[in-house]
């Protein structure tokens with residue numbers, strides 16, 4: 001039962017050595033030197049997009065003149081071209097050996113990896129088209145069990161939860177991996193994510209972050225983007241929704257929620273997951289950890305050691321870990337559905353009001369440029385607040401305790417409260433998506449009915 005309390009001291013995180021500024025040479029090369037004729041067209045396209053963007057951003061007008069945009073593009077000079085990320089090269093894997101060629105490399109949790117930062121850095125060097133955007137690259141990882149759900153609507157709900165994540169990732173340009181097999185036979189249920197996250201780190205050296213999101217969590221603000229710079233600022237490597245006071249004073253096993261976390265793809269994370277997993281069922285000390293957790297966290301409901309209590313325990317024992325673990329309480333990095341569900345209706349009204357006031361937000365647009373409209377909306381949300389009591393759309397609504405697949409929900413809630421709540425949350429989110437496809441559900445509890453959104457919606461009501 002040795003807890004390496006020196007974890008935060010002995011494994012210094014060294015920033016993955018990626019250029020913090022875009023690599024001009026690479027960009028220049030891909031725009032002007034290599035295949036100029038082919039890329040010239042792409043550059044023109046970038047210019048056009050760029051100038052539309054800047055036009056819309058600088059003059060708050062929503063009357064748009066395509067001809068002047070093209071003229072602006074033509075006169076804005078060729079160096080604008082380098083502002084766009086070069087496309088990543090999906091077909092280039094040079095023959096020089098990488099960490100993948102080491103027969104000793106193991107994807108399995110329990111066989112630690114060493115010098116991961118150097119290995120990842122080397123891989124990025126060998127794959128320069130991925131290096132430029134690496135700092136902000138995120139891969140979302142989620143999953144569910146191998147077998148059909150016991151709950152009669154469980155598989156349907158999981159499909160909708162997954163669709164919701166795919167929507168969010170498509171809008172923001174993230175990759176997503178859905179896993180539905182146990183990667184470590186002794187790490188079932190809530191422990192199963194750790195082996196998946198390790199494997200995802202090795203499979204995605206191009207990504208700085210792996211973002212685990214539980215299958216029962218829904219994105220309910222399709223516009224909100226992770227504030228990654230906040231976590232870069234002091235080199236935090238793990239982000240969870242939680243509160244220090246609940247760890248160190250209240251000693252509660254709900255001081256944080258381990259169902260959604262963002263973890264940096266680096267050696268510190270690899271070491272930390274090894275430590276974390278040592279409190280799980282793959283470890284011979286597993287039964288003891290359950291007792292220890294229960295002796296510290298009096299509100300813990302069940303005797304087995306769980307991943308969430310384990311994480312809280314590690315933080316509780318070594319406060320120095322807070323240097324590396326960011327407890328995000330500034331927005332709904334994930335939020336308790338019981339608290340959030342009653343707020344959707346008022347929030348819908350508020351957002352509709354904002355759109356009636358601001359024509360920019362009513363303008364139809366391609367889904368690909370959604371982030372621009374999120375930026376347009378931001379000034380209107382200054383007064384909204386964040387998290388509890390806020391009328392900003394909650395980022396993630398997490399149906400903790402509902403267990404959509406097994407149906408074995410916490411007896412605190414009726415099953416129908418859970419299932420109807422999920423339908424409402426998923427439709428609340430899906431309306432934000434469907435809008436870009438020209439439709440909207442008028443009733444969040446009626447999944448079957450959509451209306452076509454008329455031009456300038458929602459200028460005329462009632463909606």
Ligand SMILES: *[C@@H]1O[C@H](CO)[C@@H](O)[C@H](O)[C@H]1NC(C)=O
Pocket residue numbers: 342343346
């Ligand atoms: C919604 O708004 C109404 C009117 O302002 C208010 O009375 C009500 O408490 C709000 N509901 C919630 C859940 O905030």
